[in-house]
Amino acid sequence: MTTHDQSLITRRQVLATTAGLVAVTPFMRAAATQPEHQQHKPAAPPNQPPPAAPPKAGHAGHGGTVPHDLPYRPVSAPDTPTLPFEMDNGVKVFRLTAEPVAREFAPGLVVNTWGYNGQSPGPMIEAVEGDRIRILVTNNLPVHTTVHWHGLLLPNGMDGVGGLTQKHIRPGQTFKYEWTIRGHGTYMYHPHFDEMFQMGLGMMGLFVVHPKAPREPAVDRDYAILLNEWSVAPGAATPDPTEMTAFNLFTFNGRVFPGTAPLLARLGERVRIRIGNLSTTNAHPIHLHGYSFKVTGTDGGPIPESAQWPEVTVNVPTGATRDIEFIADNEGDWAFHCHKVHHLMNGMGHNLPIVVGMRPDEVNARLAKVLPGAMPLSVGMGHMMEMGRPKNTIGSSTEGPFDEIDAGGMFTVLKVRKDLAVGADPGWYEHPTGTLAEPV
Numbered sequence: 202m203t204t205h206d207q208s209l210i211t212r213r214q215v216l217a218t219t220a221g222l223v224a225v226t227p228f229m230r231a232a233a234t235q236p237e238h239q240q241h242k243p244a245a246p247p248n249q250p251p252p253a254a255p256p257k258a259g260h261a262g263h264g265g266t267v268p269h270d271l272p273y274r275p276v277s278a279p280d281t282p283t284l285p286f287e288m289d290n291g292v293k294v295f296r297l298t299a300e301p302v303a304r305e306f307a308p309g310l311v312v313n314t315w316g317y318n319g320q321s322p323g324p325m326i327e328a329v330e331g332d333r334i335r336i337l338v339t340n341n342l343p344v345h346t347t348v349h350w351h352g353l354l355l356p357n358g359m360d361g362v363g364g365l366t367q368k369h370i371r372p373g374q375t376f377k378y379e380w381t382i383r384g385h386g387t388y389m390y391h392p393h394f395d396e397m398f399q400m401g402l403g404m405m406g407l408f409v410v411h412p413k414a415p416r417e418p419a420v421d422r423d424y425a426i427l428l429n430e431w432s433v434a435p436g437a438a439t440p441d442p443t444e445m446t447a448f449n450l451f452t453f454n455g456r457v458f459p460g461t462a463p464l465l466a467r468l469g470e471r472v473r474i475r476i477g478n479l480s481t482t483n484a485h486p487i488h489l490h491g492y493s494f495k496v497t498g499t500d501g502g503p504i505p506e507s508a509q510w511p512e513v514t515v516n517v518p519t520g521a522t523r524d525i526e527f528i529a530d531n532e533g534d535w536a537f538h539c540h541k542v543h544h545l546m547n548g549m550g551h552n553l554p555i556v557v558g559m560r561p562d563e564v565n566a567r568l569a570k571v572l573p574g575a576m577p578l579s580v581g582m583g584h585m586m587e588m589g590r591p592k593n594t595i596g597s598s599t600e601g602p603f604d605e606i607d608a609g610g611m612f613t614v615l616k617v618r619k620d621l622a623v624g625a626d627p628g629w630y631e632h633p634t635g636t637l638a639e640p641v
């Protein structure tokens with residue numbers, strides 16, 4: 202089945218059908234044929250628990266340990282590796298290869314993306330203010346591309362705007378970008394040629410620059426998350442990069458809940474979370490439960506302490522980054538998510554009939570007479586996708602410690618514990634007696 206055929210089966214049709222109480226229709230069966238991701242490179246390893254050992258130079262850590270050979274505490278981008286580098290006469294040399302990538306968003310959902318070095322988003326680049334860096338970009342795509350270093354202060358000819366500041370990188374070519382880093386903060390990279398298509402397919406990455414002199418107060422955990430939104434028809438595996446408004450998958454570092462890695466912190470630690478957004482259209486108001494945090498930086502640089510104010514939600518516009526910081530002084534499993542409720546669903550659509558106030562028992566009894574075995578009307582949108590779902594499509598309901606968690610998309614859990622083994626997911630929080638909402 203071709204992408205074109207799949208694009209004819211919209212999620213609206215599928216959902217209008219499930220909402221119309223018919224469990225499986227011929228077009229849903231058609232949508233459930235083999236997805237096309239086999240044609241691309243194998244996916245990067247799926248969501249792994251954080252590494253147990255201290256990270257090596259140039260590799261991803263989990264924010265908790267400083268290796269001896271790096272002059273900074275490495276940032277951890279959950280579900281995303283850090284780009285290794287080599288030294289060449291005092292120059293840090295990084296290599297990026299633009300290429301197709303089959304990315305597992307969560308178990309049961311693999312998407313044909315474009316990215317870098319087998320990753321979408323690409324690996325996080327980490328450097329230090331004052332570094333001389335060289336980035337060798339090889340184009341293994343069938344089309345021209347460039348890389349723009351978003352927010353970085355650099356010579357004009359290194360800015361990566363195709364046609365304006367450089368020639369396009371043709372398929373098979375390698376271009377050299379080289380400059381000395383000024384400033385520090387949370388930045389990003391992405392193509393600046395046919396952005397709609399290439400970024401819509403997932404070409405983007407994080408670029409963190411540490412200050413030369415450590416910023417005070419130092420943080421104990423330093424996380425980075427890149428936000429993106431996608432349009433992938435149910436049963437399809439290839440995003441539609443021409444979509445402008447009706448996105449149906451929303452990712453933290455290329456993963457959707459329950460595929461997103463938890464953020465870990467020990468009680469009393471200072472935590473920074475860097476959030477970048479390269480979504481096609483949307484701003485994402487990212488909300489942290491259980492805490493008041495301060496916005497301490499943007500891709501324009503650090504915010505002076507006197508100008509920081511407390512928040513519980515930070516709106517991250519597309520084409521921007523925000524750093525937030527807080528002291529993890531409240532134990533528990535705290536939800537961390539986008540506050541646009543449609544961004545907490547996987548493969549969800551719109552244009553559903555309003556069923557609020559309908560009496561499900563009555564409708565189910567009438568339905569059973571005309572369509573024996575049809576999906577009964579249930580409560581909770583997450584359930585709607587649980588029956589008769591096309592292949593390569595996942596629901597928005599995950600088994601939690603108490604009941605199902607009705608969330609997908611841009612959702613993860615900040616796990617704060619008094620005792621936390623290095624790199625180990627502590628499991629679900631055990632609430633002390635008298636601190637849990639219960640029936641009376």
Ligand SMILES: [Cu+2]
Nearest residue numbers: 485539541544
């Ligand atoms: Cu959002």
